[in-house]
Amino acid sequence: MELNTLELKNDLHALVSNTNDEDVLLRVKEYFTELKNKEDWWHSLTSQQKNNVEIGTQQLENRQKFSNDEVRIEVNKLLKRK
Structure with a gap:
């Protein structure tokens, strides 16, 4: 309720x-x-940071997300290539 x-x-x-x-x-x-x-943290962000947060929020709403494990696997692949 x-x-x-x-x-x-x-x-x-x-x-x-x-x-x-x-x-x-x-x-x-x-x-x-x-x-x-307390000042709202949103007001302390740059316009680019706000834009990135909005993009991330939209991606979450569209179910475009990766688990921590998925990201870790991809990062490890990239690091091994170099």
Whole structure:
């Protein structure tokens, strides 16, 4: 079941209200503050990097992917040729 924003806020509020452990509350506050202040990594990418991510995402959606083992085999083949 997917929660809407209001339900999620209510659930978080209930968790905080029912917690008396100051250490837990401080850690949650620090984590929440960090998340709110953290810059989205997407904005730090160059246009070429963004393009590469978009191409990779499209390839995954089109089921054009290789397993780690498949890539390792191909790389080993290329390295042995040189």
